Amino acid sequence: MANIRKRVKKDGVPYYTVQIRLKGYEPQSATFGRLTDAKRWAASTESAIREGRHFKTTEAKKHTVAEMIERYLLSAGLTKTQDEHTGLHLRRWNEEIGYMMLSDVTADTLTLVKDKLLNETVRTGQKRSPTTALRYMASLSKVFNTAVKSWGWLEDSPMRNIEKPRAAKGRVRFLDDDERERLTKACKESLNPLLYPAFILALSTGMRQAETMNLYWGKAPANPPTEGAWGVVLLEQGCIILHKTKNTEKRRIPLTCLALQLLKDMSKVRRIDTPLVFPSHKNPLKPIDLKTPWLKAMAEAEIKGFTWHDIRHTTASYLAMNGASLAEIAEVLGHKTLQMVQRYAHLSDGHITGVVERMNNKLFGGG
Structure with a gap:
């Protein structure tokens, strides 16, 4: 009974x-x-x-969720950046169900926590997005899978039976021509001389903020960063080589026009106490934090709802509107799949129409 x-x-x-x-x-x-x-x-x-x-396996009755998470964190060797995300997620799960034996964890139990995450109000004053909730679930799912496959603590992961929330569509916010001109002018007039070249470089290449800020002149430093992205500027070859990126793959970034000229000008008067292209004033061996001058430039340009990361969206959007294929955009941005660039597909409709028209003209003759 x-x-x-x-x-x-x-x-x-x-x-x-x-x-x-x-x-x-x-x-x-x-x-x-x-x-x-x-x-x-x-x-x-x-x-x-x-x-x-x-x-139910005997092991599942011996260990709690807290023990499972602790063992995973000890063996995973998360970097500081990973801990700020995966570690944060797992500590939250530990607070909610850490006291439970693994044999007691069911899909219903996990669904209750999932629903709680979705209904919570975060710092922005809004409810947590489905995408963020999915990340919390993915972090715990990885731990459960490790407990199943590597430790033999469970027969199967209870995460497999949970209905996952539908992820929100990728956000696309890019500068129109007028906004771009205003923001470019504000960055150029900034009291911080590094803001303008950093902005132009980011806009010209589509590089992530970490990739832009962690650039070195000419060659790899003696002690490259152990975490995050970094690369080198090769002016003679007119390119940037990103040795480490978010997806861990090396990437070559071409430098042309204004971005190349600005870097050439900067190289002539660069600081001799640091190999960084954008060094901090306080500590030249660390990249500069441009948050304050960036926000001031945004205010001067009267632009709202735009972040530094949105510069990357702007680059991708301009590429699409100028005829680049989704595969080409993915290559420029450093995405492994086309899924991340599907959000720009509607901007390249004209290019797709042109491709189809050229094919038909070749097959059946142009009218």
């Missing part, structure tokens, strides 16, 4: 523990946030035991 008990966590939130004892079978237990879920599990488990369909 099933025995259901109501308990209360330290924060006052109730939960329910279920114990099933049937003669001739090993006792089973589970924990739920809702009484209805507890009753449903009790009924289905009793039925499964009687029919010989129920089995």
Whole structure:
């Protein structure tokens, strides 16, 4: 028979523990946030035991979710950047269900936490986005998979049975011609002399902020950064070589026109106490933080709802509007697949029409 008990966590939130004892079978237990879920599990488990369909590994009854997460974090060797994301996600899961035995974790349990994440208000005053909730789920799913495949603590991951929220469409905010002219002017007139060349370089290449800020003159430094992206500027070859990127692959970035000329001008008067292209004033061995002059330039240009990362969207959008294919845009931006650049597809409709028209003219003759 099933025995259901109501308990209360330290924060006052109730939960329910279920114990099933049937003669001739090993006792089973589970924990739920809702009484209805507890009753449903009790009924289905009793039925499964009687029919010989129920089995829980011994290891799953020995370890808690907290122990699983702790072991994963100790063995994963996350970088500081990874810990700010994956580590943050796992610590939140630990707060919610860390006390539970792995054998007690069900899809219903995880769904309750997922729904809680989706309904919470974050710093922006809005609810957490489905995309962010998906990232929380992905982080824990990886830990469960490790516990299944590498440690033998579980037979299967309970994450497999959860309905995942639909990710929001990728945000696309790019500068129109008037906005671009105003912001370019504001950056050029900034009291910080590095803002303008950094902005032009980012706009010309589509590089990420970390890739732009962690550039070195001529050759790799003696002690390159252990975390994040970095690359070198090769003026003679008219290019930038990104040795380390977000997707870990090396990438060559061509330098042309204004961006190349600005870097040539900067190289003539560059600081001798640092190999960085955009060094900090306080510590020349670290890249500069342009947040303050950037926000001031944005205010001067009267531009709202635009971030530094949106410069990358602007580059991609201009490429699409000037006839670049999605494959070409992906190559410029350093994306491994076309999925990330599908958001720019509608901007290249004219190019697609031109491609189809040229094919038809070749096949059937132009009119």
